[in-house]
Amino acid sequence: MMELVKTGADNHEMVINMGPQHPSTHGVLRLELVLDGELIKEVRPNIGYLHRCFEKYAEELQDYAKVIPYTDRMDYVSAMNQEHGYVIAIERLLELEVPERVEYARVILVELQRIASHLLGIGAFGLDLGAFSPFLYLFTEREKILDIFEKNSGARLLYNYFAVAGLMRPLQDDFKGDVADFVTSFRPKIKELEDLLSYNRIFVKRTANIGVLPAKVALNYAASGPVLRGSGVAWDLRKNDPYSIYDRFDFDIPVGTGEMGTVGDCWDRYHVRVLEMEQSLRIIEQALEGMPDEGDVMAAIPKRIRPKDGELYVRTESPRGELGYFISSDKSAAPFRIKARAPSFVHLSMLPAISKGALIADVVAIVGSIDIVLGEVDR
Amino acid sequence: MNETLSSMPFLPALLLHAAIPLTIILVYALVAIWAERKVAGFIQDRLGPMRVGGWHGWAQSIADLLKLIQKEDIIPADASRFWFKFAPFMMFAASYAAFAVIPFSSGYIGSMVNIGVFYLLAVTSVLTLSVIMGGWASNNKWSLLGAMRSAAQMVSYEVPTIATVLTVVLVAGSLNLMEITELQSGNDTLGFLPNWLIFQNPFLITAFIMFFISILAESHRVPFDLPESESELVAGYQTEYSGMRWAMFMLAEYADMLLLSLLGATLFFGGWNSPFGDFLAGPFWGFFWFMLKGLVLVFVMMWIRWTLPRYRVDQLMAICWNILIPLSFVNLVLAALWEMIF
Amino acid sequence: MDLAAILFYVFALVTIGSAAVVVFSRNIVHAAFSLMFTLMGVAALYVLLYADFLAATQLLVYVGGILILILFGVMLTSQGYTLNFREATVNVVPAGLLSVAAAILLIYAFSTGGWVITEVDERTDTVYDLGMMLMTDYLLVFIVAGVLLLVAIIGAIVMSTRLSVNTED
Amino acid sequence: MVQAVKNSWATFKSIFTGMGITGRHLVGPTVTLQYPEERATLPKNARARLFVNMDDCIGCTLCAKACPVNCIDIETVPTTADVDLGKTSTGNPKRFWLTRFNIDMAKCMYCDLCVHPCPTNCIYMEQEYEYSEYDRSNLLYKFSQLSPVEVDDVKAKAEAEAIQKQKEKEEKARQKAEEARLKKEQEAAEKARAADDGTGAVPAADAAKAAGTAAPDAADAARVAGTAAKPAPGSPSKQDDTQNPSKGEA
Incomplete structure (x- = not known):
């Protein structure tokens, strides 16, 4: 009748497949759960269902600019952030100067995208735990952000908006007004969410007290982003290794405090995201103030991008953590090698460590709280 | 109506007796499923179904039913065929049978047995068994987990349900639901309030709260919808069901919800009694008031469902065994003392 | 034959038939599910005897409680429900002898016993009588049974708390 | 005990707060659109479907080269001398027949990369977003304005012209070779005469060198003509439109 585990010593263990088609694995993730009753004895994540050879394909494309739409498709929930890291890497390779207006616009877009991504992450987390309505309330707000994106870039999810040293299309005239409207209308919604x-x-x-990830373990697993901050480590690349123009803004790094339970539990990871949305709003407000009204959205760049020999690693703070691009160039039109360091992949690797001894329902909560995107895990 | 029925020949009377609750359940289920989706829609700033039937998609459930009837009846290859087919019918039969003792109006009750409440609770306990049966027979691990959760949950929550119902029975002094309802007619509590039991004894208010929590759990509603929690167990014991058999499960779920809400309305809110004394009283208006009270409770259940996350299975059990069961028994004793003193 | 008699035979058949399935089924879960019909059939027979309270108790306690516990036990103990009983058990000869002896005894008792047939007493309120009896004639038995159950509950609590349960809640 | 009561109270309070919020939304306005009846107005920037204004296309194939997924498939045929296709609205002269301009919208990923390189802005994204099809092959959009007959005609003409050109080239090369041969013969005759004279040794060596270089020149010219002629006979086999040749995918 039921498959009993042959490998384990105890024959009352049960192996059950959670996914690849399961409502709360956030995509096509398969978790092999070894259960004792409802108690988790072991979790084995199986990935690769969404593998699209991003890295290999980027090397085959024969053009650095052609890779940008592919970066969108890694973490499709925060496409702007993915592009941002990549174009920064190319700009550093070519030693290009980016116009002021573009830098500000990029920061605003990226922070909006961070809010949008967190809205989805939080909403889906609530959904995993059975709360349906918050998900849709947050989606309403996310739609407003996507409207701004669509108005400027033309697309709602996969933008391909950032170009090397510029933006693909000029910003709309009422860009600043739209963003300011969103900021004012969004603040009360955070309160409602709380x-x-x-x-x-x-x-x-x-x-609370579920899936506790101590700071030490988090560091050992090279966690980053809200997952690491949820464990109480104030590490944010926007502050600790500033890129773009992040050193000009004043904002805080929210960290998990164990307000409801232990430091580093699911609630802390969740709440860090809520607080981060507030900080993103602060950055957006400052950027709106500092952004020049006139100016190019595209710097003069060589027609064919052929960086000189060399390699570099650029890391940026995506909504999920440290998103790194390692690019090795051999003077040709195509990168010799691209490696993307995806935070979701790193975070998924600690799932077995923190979900041992939990219940099935807790695994759902833990997977939701580390907020993985399978497009990024598999690339 | 009972008088008319008793004067009829046996078999037609029997069929009519059987048909009345069935009609009520079927109509209610169609309306309730549509209403559930509308409530969900409005709560989530949506509109819900709008397309079928014109005004606010009122015919959506009918269309769904027609679709479900036509669907292929899929039975998993390794399922235990007989029990797999049997479980949905048994579940519906159990919740349907329980309607026999519900006094729908002053003129109609299916069976005037003296052990009404007790019979109702006994029959609904069969629901648990059909859930286990469906979950086990599907030969699916998720279904089995859902079935086990469901069994544990329903067996546990039967205890506080019975204890709170017992509190009412103690105050009312009868197990017959019709008698309990008749006891609550009139409008003289504190001069203006109806004579509903909930206003009669302060411990019945706490009893009602506990009763409501228990029936949420008994009818698998959020925050206690663990047996079918879609984001954890996919759909629990219903995972492998499709078409008409799945519809039977849904029908039974909604019937169960109505049954327990009506039980609550009878026990605490005066059943078919009008809240305005003799105004709008009588058998027909009695039915109206009774259904209204039941549906208000159903609406609150829906409202809760679209607001709250769900508990974890061990927390659910902890609430039952650590809080509800001791409290409901203490409440029972206190209510008895109150009755003795006043 | 009036309706009650027809119903009696129907329910008796259901009871005996499902009991046979319980005994002869090779799958222990099927046996447990069949037991449900047996218990329900018995409850129906109680109803025919005007013992409605007893019938409801039968449903509530046996079907809603004990049978579910049996299923729990069957499903949660390892391998229990995957085990198929062998049709030929080793003790077939002693068991056969014992059953034949029991059958002879029963038939003997049935045919020689002096059965007193009385009119069916159409009680309308069994609950009241039951309550009265429990609180007067059978008070001692009732209390002893209650104490026994209390002891069992305390024992169960003691046994289950020995496992380290997360008491914080 | 006190803690338990506090906890229960907090639970009830938070439940009622939550129900209050959902209750407000229950009576509040809805935010959704009833899609087929109401449609969102897309911003003018919105990218939904690729469109090519063929009147302005000059067949430069820059868009096809920019496409990361190779969904644009272009085949051009140079115009013959007697045809003038005119100019685009941006003033660029059109020098090619576009015998095939297919966009496979099933492959397109809406990245916008093909739009930017276009010199005449003739390829762009439309706001039309309802173009789903039951048959995937219907998503292969064919923009070429030429009918198959015209395509054949144009190709034949181009081929004829190519052959003509090749012939001219060959003729030229032949003439050149002929001249070189004549020159060589003449020089050889001169050399013989010089040898007879016994004085012209140095110019004779020069002449021999000149003859040696002239011969490879002729061979070269013939080869060039050959390659020019090659694609013309090969092209008809590529005409199958449904089989989208994915040349860049290697």
Whole structure:
């Protein structure tokens, strides 16, 4: 009748497949759960269902600019951030100067994208735990961000908007007004989210003290982004290794404090994201102030991008953590080698460590709280 | 109506008796499934189904039903065929049978047995078994997990349900739901309030809260919808079901929800009694008031469902065994003391 | 033959038939599910005897409680429900002898016993009578049974708390 | 005990707060569009479907080269001398017949990369977003304005012209070779005469060198003519439109 584990010593263990088609694995992830009743004895993530050979394909494309739309498709929830890291890498390879207006516009877009990504992550997390309505409330807000993106870039999800040393299309005239409107309308929604979800006792019960990731373990696994900050480590590349123009802005790094349970539990990871949205709003406000109204959106760049011999690693803070691009150039039109360091992949690797001894329902909470995107895990 | 029925020949009377609750359940289920989606839609700033039937998609459930009837009846290859086919019918039969003792109006009750409440609880306990049966027979691990959760949950929550119902029975002094309802007619509590039991004894208010929590769990509603929690167990014991058999499960779920809400309305809110004394009273209006009270409770259940996350299975059990069961028994004793003193 | 008699035979058949399935089924879960019909059939027979309270108790306790516990036990103990019983058991001869002896005894008792046939007492309120009896004639038995159950509950709590349960809640 | 009561109270309070919020949304306005009846107005920037204005296309194939997924397939035939295709609206002269301009929208990933290199801005993204098809092959958009007959005609003409050109080239090369041969013969005769004289040794060596270089020249010219002629007979086999030749995918 049921498959009993032959490998384990105890024959009351049960192996069950969670995914690849499961509502709360956030894509095509397959988790092999070894269960004792509902207790998790072991989790074995199986990945690769969404593998699209990003790295190999980038080397085959014969053009650095052609790779940009492919970076969108890694973490499709935060495509702007993926492009940002990549164009920064190319700009550094070519030693290009980026116009001021573009830098500001990029920061605004990237921070908006961070909010959009967190909205999706938080909403889906609530959905995993059974709260359906917050998901749709947050999606309403996300739609507003996507409207701004669509107005300027033309697309809603996979933008291909950042070009080397510029933007693919000029910004619309009312860009600043749209963003300012969004910022004012979004603040009360964070409060509503806190009331509806964050401090809901059932939600707290489901997330506090669950999947505790101590700071030391997080560092050992090379965690980054909200997952690391949730464990109480104030590490944010925008502050610790500033790129673009992030050194000009004043913002805080929210960290997990163990307000509802232990430092580094699911609730902390979740709440760091909520607080980060607030900080992103602050950055956007400052950027709106500093952004020049006039100016080019495209610097003069060589027609054919042929960087000189060399290699470099550029890391940026994507909504999920440290997104790094390693590019090795051999003077040709195509990169000799591109390697993308995907935070989701790194974070997924610690799932077995933190979900041992949890219940099935906790695995759902843990997977939701580390907020992986399978497009990025598999690339 | 009961008088008319008793004067009829046996078999037609029997069929009519059987048909009345069935009609109510079927109509209610169609409306409730549509209403559930509309409530969900409005809560989430959407509109819900809008396309079938004109005004606000009122015919959506009918269209769904027609679709489900036509669908292929898929039975997994390694399923235990007989029990797999049997479980949905048994589940529906159990919740349908329980309607026999619900006093729909002053003129109609299916069976005037003296052990009404007790019979109702006994029959609904069969629901648990059909859930296990469906989950086990599907030969799917997720289904089995859902079935086990469901069994544990329903067996546990039966205890606080029975304890709170017992509190009402103690105050009312009868197990017959019709008698309990008749006891609550009139409008003289504190001069203006209806004589509903919930206003009669302060411990019945706490009893109602506990009763409501228990029936949420008994009818698998959020935050206690663990047996079918779609984001964890996919759909729990219903995973392998499709078409008409799945529809039977849904029908039984919704019937169960109505049944327990109506039980709550009978026990605590005066059943078919009008809230305005003699105004708008009588058998027909009695039915109207009774269904209204039940549906308000159903609506609150829907509202809760679209607001809250769900508990984890061990927390669910902890709530039951650590809080509800002791509290409901303490409440029972206190209510009894109150009755003795006043 | 009136309706009650027809119903009696129907329910008796259901009871005996499903009991046979319980005994002869090779799959222990099928056996457990069949037991449900047996218990329900018995409950129906109680109803025919005007013992409605007893019938409801039968449903509530046996079908809603004990049978589910049996299923739990069957499903949660390792391999229990995958095990198919062998049709020919080793003790077939002693078991056969014992059953034949029991059958002879029963038939003897049935045919020689002096059966007193009385009119069916159409009680309308069994609950009241039951309550009265429990609180007067059978009070001691009732209390002893209650104490026994209390002891069992305390024992169960003691046994289950020995496992380190997360008490914080 | 006190803690338990506090916890229960907090739970109830948070549940009621949550129900209050959802209750407000229950009576609040909806945010969705009833799609087939109401449609969102897309911003003028929106990218939904590729479109090519063939009147302006000059057949430069820059878009096809820019496409990362090779969904644009262009085949051009040079115009013959007697045809003038005119100019585009941007003033660029059109020098090619576009015998094939196919875009496979099933492959397109809406990246916008083909739009930017276009010198005449004739390829761009439309706002039309409802173009799903039951048959995938219907998503292969054919923009070429030439009918198959015209395509054959144009190709034949181009081929004829190519052959003509090749012939001219060959003729030229032959003439050149002839001249070289004549020159060589003349020089050889001169050399013989000089040898007879016994004085012209140095110019004779020069002449021999000149003859040696002239011969490879002729061979070269013949080879050039040959390559020019080659594609013409090969092209008809490529005409199958449904089989999209994916040449860049190697």
